[in-house]
Amino acid sequence: MARMVSTRRKTINTVLAWGVGLIIFFPILWITVLSFKSEGDAIRTPIEVLTAPWTLESYATVQERSNYLKHFWNSVILSVGSTFLGLLVAVPAAWSMAFVPSKRTKDILMWMLSTKMLPAVGVLYPIYLLFIRMGLLDSRLGLTIVLMLINLPIIVWMLYTYFREIPGEILEAARMDGAGLREEILYVLTPMAVPGIASTVLLNVILAWNEAFWTLNLTAATAAPLTAFIASYSSPEGLFYAKLSAASVMAIAPILILGWFSQKQLVRGLTFGAVK
């Protein structure tokens, strides 16, 4: 049924949406502004900050002091690697839960989610000791596995909800045509769930990119991603707001741009199944 929407209402909605959006985006905007100011100007009152001259000096200092590219590639490898590793486990798992549920499926799903309720620091020592034994400390491989494990519940849950929207009859039809389990998942289920999988991938890449507990605690010099890069600019004695802002902008820019371009996909994926 079509609805009549008055222009007035539309205007109000638009203004409201922009207002809320701006409030949420404001901290990022302000960090960006500060990153283009000198250290002395960055601590002044907001109006003085805005009228102060623009400069690239913070970016120059950050470039000079840190190996940005090394941290950047670590972030890319960790976030993409852990997400795809997660998919390898989660797609079959979600398939079985969605299409051949057992009595315990619901419990298993809840149990998986409950692992997210444990504060990460509670298992820091066991994991640290395991990593020492296996020689995985400060390695990208070890961190990829940990990030995959902590995001796995979310990946499984998201895929499970998407898969449930797909009628089982279609899979049955494929089976009737002689498709095996592998073909069924690879050629029938996966293509149909592409929007869902895509948004799962995007969300998990973002989560892994921003993860700042394990990435700080399990790395030193080699595997440290951009979270460690930001942490290295926070100072207890001394005001380095401009440099800290520049480092933050450099760390969030890639994921922000990725989010920008994949906005449509992300929204479609998140609302997938809501409208028939």
Next chain:
Amino acid sequence: MKLKYALRAATALALISGAAANAETITIATVNNGDMIRMQGLTDEFTKKTGIDVEWVTLEENVLRQRVTTDITTKGGQFDIMTIGMYEAPIWGKNGWLVPLNDLSAEYDVNDILPAMRDGLSADGTLYAAPFYGESSMLMYRTDLMEKAGLTMPEEPTWEFIREAAAAMDDPENGINGICLRGKAGWGEGGALITVVANSFGARWFDEEWNAQFDTPEWKEALTFYVNLMNDYGPDNYATNGFNENLSLFQQGKCGMWMDATVAASFVTNPKESTVADKVGFAMAPHKDGISKKANWLWAWALGIPAGTQKEEAAKKFVEWATSKEYLELVASKEGWANVPPGTRQSLYDNPEYASIPFAQMTLKSILAADPTNCCEKPVPYTGIQFVAIPEFAGIATEVSQEFSAVYAGQQSIDEALAKAQEITNDAMEAAGYR
């Protein structure tokens, strides 16, 4: 398409896990303070001299603490040198977690290191970490505002005089607060400040039997004085101000006085950062009339070598180099004497060029006034001034300072906070087996 990505990721992972560490590289964990960053910039000189490469891991102070504690307690071996404070050095040294530094070379001249620093970084007479820079606390004040108020700052002011001066300089209409002091919760933030204020009122954390002393009149007097002073002449919301917040206020000309780390002197007198660079005077940390202890704390960032590192020799070479007289001269030649890491060596203060810097002598006097083995007017069973060098202290003092910050924010009374502090501390000490 997806398979291709997965393959690529797998290949990348395989390549990475194969990379082995170079035997000639040492890894150093450090904090992001000006002097540390300068040291990073100068490491090429060390590499040129010794052929040893250096990798830096710079982290925020609290993250660093958590990170290196995890590593050292599990013998993870991620770092060959750790930047630690005066609080950790004696505790970790006693536990056998650090390599003793008792065989430093003759030219290093360990006796040149200020005695207070050496004592604070030793356990049972053995040095466990070499100080990279040291600090005490001192009073910084605006000379122009003092003049306008018709007052002269004595070199060793009393708290009574500070209150009088704060009242005279306080000018809310022009956004000037009489005095700025830390109030932020945390044992190293507001906790450190209120502890030294209390020391200068004759209070102490524990008596000789490890009983908490928050129920004594000295603590009540100190806390009451601080709260009244700050409520009357301090900035709004001082309960959330720490070092950086006060630094920012002072640099913008919004504080008449500020007592904090001596290291702040180089920031507030730097015309590039500070709007009041040419109007700052320095005095000793205040004390109550009749009390000999001033509100001086003592802190050092020091370099320690975790026991069990595979590269002990190389690490020792670096520690010696970074805390040597030669390093101080290197910094002076490249960046000027004002940027030399302060507070570690007597020879630096004997240098006439360094002595001509306005805050140099006051920094030295402040450090010398602080005695980590004898913090308080009354005898105590512990070492440390603004902290008690036992492992349980960080947790206890953080909780206690949260109770105090609640007073500063107007959420509870002074008596309530002191009663809670007393209970928190005694319970924790009992559980830890001290009482």
